[in-house]
Amino acid sequence: MTHPLVFPPGFVFGSATAAYQVEGGATDAGRGPSIWDTFSRTPGKVWNGDTGDVACDHLHRWESDLDLMAELGLRAYRFSISWPRVIPDGRGAVNNAGLDFYSRLVDGLRARGIRPVATLYHWDLPQPLEDAGGWPVRETAEAFAEYAAVVGAALGDRVDTFTTLNEPWCSAYLGYGQGGHAPGRTEPAAALAAVHHLNLAHGLGAAALRASSTADPGLSVTLNFHVLRGAGDGADEAVRRIDALANRAFTGPMLHGEYPADLLADTSAVSDWSFVRPGDLALIHHPLDVLGVNYYSTATVRLWDGASPRQSNDGHKAAAGGTAWPGSDAIVEFVEQPGPHTAMGWNIAPEGLTELLLALSAEFPAQPLMVTENGAAFDDVVSPDGRVDDPLRVDYLARHFAAARDALDAGVDLRGYYVWSLLDNFEWGYGYAKRFGIVHVDYATQQRTPKGSYRAFQGMLHNTR
Numbered sequence: 001m002t003h004p005l006v007f008p009p010g011f012v013f014g015s016a017t018a019a020y021q022v023e024g025g026a027t028d029a030g031r032g033p034s035i036w037d038t039f040s041r042t043p044g045k046v047w048n049g050d051t052g053d054v055a056c057d058h059l060h061r062w063e064s065d066l067d068l069m070a071e072l073g074l075r076a077y078r079f080s081i082s083w084p085r086v087i088p089d090g091r092g093a094v095n096n097a098g099l100d101f102y103s104r105l106v107d108g109l110r111a112r113g114i115r116p117v118a119t120l121y122h123w124d125l126p127q128p129l130e131d132a133g134g135w136p137v138r139e140t141a142e143a144f145a146e147y148a149a150v151v152g153a154a155l156g157d158r159v160d161t162f163t164t165l166n167e168p169w170c171s172a173y174l175g176y177g178q179g180g181h182a183p184g185r186t187e188p189a190a191a192l193a194a195v196h197h198l199n200l201a202h203g204l205g206a207a208a209l210r211a212s213s214t215a216d217p218g219l220s221v222t223l224n225f226h227v228l229r230g231a232g233d234g235a236d237e238a239v240r241r242i243d244a245l246a247n248r249a250f251t252g253p254m255l256h257g258e259y260p261a262d263l264l265a266d267t268s269a270v271s272d273w274s275f276v277r278p279g280d281l282a283l284i285h286h287p288l289d290v291l292g293v294n295y296y297s298t299a300t301v302r303l304w305d306g307a308s309p310r311q312s313n314d315g316h317k318a319a320a321g322g323t324a325w326p327g328s329d330a331i332v333e334f335v336e337q338p339g340p341h342t343a344m345g346w347n348i349a350p351e352g353l354t355e356l357l358l359a360l361s362a363e364f365p366a367q368p369l370m371v372t373e374n375g376a377a378f379d380d381v382v383s384p385d386g387r388v389d390d391p392l393r394v395d396y397l398a399r400h401f402a403a404a405r406d407a408l409d410a411g412v413d414l415r416g417y418y419v420w421s422l423l424d425n426f427e428w429g430y431g432y433a434k435r436f437g438i439v440h441v442d443y444a445t446q447q448r449t450p451k452g453s454y455r456a457f458q459g460m461l462h463n464t465r
Contacts (some may be wrong), residue, residue: 005401011464012076012370013075013419013464015074015420019082019122020055020123021056023056023057024057026052029097035126036052037051039182039184045184047433048431048433069109072458073461076116076160077115080118081151086102086151090143103154106118107158116160117162117418118163120164121171123428125140135193136187140201141198142204148206151209156212156213156215160217160218161289163221163222163292164205165201169224170224171194172194172198173195173245173326175194176190178319180316186323187322188270192273193271196253199253199254204283206219206221220372225246226247227353228243229298231302235303239301242328245266245326248263249263254285254286255285257284293357295373295374299314303332304330304332342396350402354410357404358410360412371417374400374417375420375436382440390453397419419457420436438450
């Protein structure tokens with residue numbers, strides 16, 4: 001980032017976090033339990049027995065965190081709203097103390113000239129809704145629409161953009177199929193039902209936000225696209241099957257108004273998809289002001305020979321007994337990719353971001369795009385003088401910013417770029433062992449220390465104003 005890249009006027013640089021990963025205050029301000037509270041407190045589910053009970057204590061330190069954002073020069077901040085902090089039971093009584101926290105956060109951002117971008121769902125489903133069936137049941141999507149209406153009415157006059165869901169792929173397949181994410185279920189048919197009801201929640205929630213907001217906030221959804229490479233004989237078939245499950249299961253209904261026929265055929269032995277009701281696809285197919293794109297790495301797939309040990313290098317924390325790939329788990333394997341890798345074991349491939357943005361632009365030429373997450377975990381070290389230099393992250397971000405610039409040069413309608421993450425935080429099943437932040441957090445003292453990547457990003461933002 002020493003040689004500033006030039007981005008078009010209006011291009012928005014931001015950073016992002018998620019409620020359960022940073023807020024803490026698990027029982028403060030009337031918040032109810034979420035599936036991640038339950039999951040992280042279950043022995044063996046999260047490294048070191050870590051939980052998000054305290055996390056970065058952002059609930060109490062939000063003003064100084066916003067000052068860090070302003071010092072950085074952020075144009076936008078993407079945060080998520082904790083559903084159980086707003087509606088502790090998932091449906092019914094609204095917790096005004098919880099809503100007030102987000103109202104103050106939004107006002108604080110606007111006072112600092114930072115655009116508030118609010119995600120309604122970043123994986124923290126209220127536990128009572130999971131007890132009633134979770135995302136595999138239709139009622140959860142209906143409850144989400146009620147929650148969206150509450151948030152839209154409270155914040156829709158000041159939020160710049162609402163994002164309905166963050167990475168529904170993870171919620172459905174890792175939460176209900178593979179079991180590595182909350183609620184930790186390993187039920188392939190339930191994972192597919194969750195796919196549909198998350199899609200439905202997006203559509204119903206988008207309509208509720210439009211109806212309840214008193215201003216005109218933008219509307220988006222964020223998907224974690226899998227950029228796939230094929231290997232060996234049958235490479236195209238392996239890519240097709242995983243692309244259907246990972247990408248087109250969401251872009252199909254959301255942006256085309258239909259589920260891909262090959263997805264339904266591939267999964268026919270797992271589910272008959274009878275949970276899709278007449279009219280659902282019209283509800284899901286809701287116009288988007290921007291499509292959020294999360295990108296970290298690529299994946300390489302090939303058809304499994306059925307005899308050799310099956311490789312499962314799909315980038316996700318291993319969990320026993322489940323699959324994130326219903327209908328294809330005994331057909332396709334994920335092979336190890338060459339380095340370099342981040343501390344997550346993910347390969348570093350900035351060209352994959354350019355490829356993804358070009359492909360989305362070609363398929364959806366009228367759809368504006370936004371990189372809503374990109375970043376890297378490395379094993380950061382605090383020096384004796386208190387500095388945190390992270391040259392690998394500086395290089396990672398510089399190369400991915402350049403990849404985004406390449407996509408712009410090729411004609412992609414890319415509106416902005418959010419670095420993940422502003423703060424080191426609770427990294428889901430890995431607890432506090434993986435650090436993505438451009439600001440270091442000492443979890444014992446909650447001291448924040450801007451890293452070298454923060455300073456480099458700051459310099460770039462200053463030079464692109």
